[in-house]
Amino acid sequence: MALEELGVTPDPAPPSARVVRLLADVDARFDGLLAGGLHTRLPNFAPADYGQVHGVLAALARTSVRGERFLEWGSALGAVAGMAAALGFRSCGIELDAEMAETSRELLAAHGLDVEIVQGSFMPEGHEIPADLDDPDTATLRPGVAAYDLLGRDLDEFAVIYAYPWPDMREAFLDMFDTHAADGALLVTFEGRDGCHVHRRTDGAARDPL
Numbered sequence: 626m627a628l629e630e631l632g633v634t635p636d637p638a639p640p641s642a643r644v645v646r647l648l649a650d651v652d653a654r655f656d657g658l659l660a661g662g663l664h665t666r667l668p669n670f671a672p673a674d675y676g677q678v679h680g681v682l683a684a685l686a687r688t689s690v691r692g693e694r695f696l697e698w699g700s701a702l703g704a705v706a707g708m709a710a711a712l713g714f715r716s717c718g719i720e721l722d723a724e725m726a727e728t729s730r731e732l733l734a735a736h737g738l739d740v741e742i743v744q745g746s747f748m749p750e751g752h753e754i755p756a757d758l759d760d761p762d763t764a765t766l767r768p769g770v771a772a773y774d775l776l777g778r779d780l781d782e783f784a785v786i787y788a789y790p791w792p793d794m795r796e797a798f799l800d801m802f803d804t805h806a807a808d809g810a811l812l813v814t815f816e817g818r819d820g821c822h823v824h825r826r827t828d829g830a831a832r833d834p835l
């Protein structure tokens with residue numbers, strides 16, 4: 626298998642009022658968690674630029690993947706999984722940090738967003754990453770028990786996966802996606818100053834553009 630990078634033009638329309646309210650609440654909850662010592666537990670924790678990610682998800686929601694299953698790897702407070710649900714995806718998230726997983730469940734429910742969040746690792750059981758990448762300070766891929774059994778779904782049941790890898794983890798995330806996702810599935814990454822990227826897993830056969 627292989628990955629092809631797709632050029633997806635972000636939808637320039639502003640997020641809906643519902644998404645704006647969700648993101649305002651996410652911000653407020655982050656402030657609370659930071660005041661409570663989140664950075665002691667996760668020193669380099671940082672959220673994505675949700676405006677940028679929304680533009681890409683909104684563009685995908687105009688294509689044939691709308692309504693398909695969506696998974697946020699490392700869902701933190703569930704902002705991206707929540708935006709995906711608001712845009713019409715069947716959305717869920719996996720988050721290792723128990724406090725963030727629990728807070729995100731409350732927050733998403735308070736906004737009437739039907740998103741399943743499970744606590745555990747998004748790294749499938751048995752998958753290995755190069756040992757020199759196993760840096761706990763990066764906090765974008767920490768060790769934990771795989772959460773797919775709790776979710777009742779395997780990675781290859783999702784049409785769209787979203788993640789925010791640190792730069793040194795990017796290749797490991799792409800490799801994990803290429804190894805376990807379904808043919809034709811999409812990986813959306815937010816990559817800091819490099820913005821958002823979309824990759825499709827492909828067997829090399831010609832496919833329609835999105």
Ligand SMILES: C[S@@+](CC[C@H](N)C(=O)[O-])C[C@H]1O[C@@H](n2cnc3c(N)ncnc32)[C@H](O)[C@@H]1O
Binds near residue numbers: 673767768
């Ligand atoms: C860079 S933050 C991104 C948060 C959010 N997805 C976003 O885009 O704003 C990475 C998140 O992944 C979580 N995480 C790290 N390793 C994980 C793992 N193995 N399984 C599940 N979540 C993990 C961290 O706790 C953190 O919430």
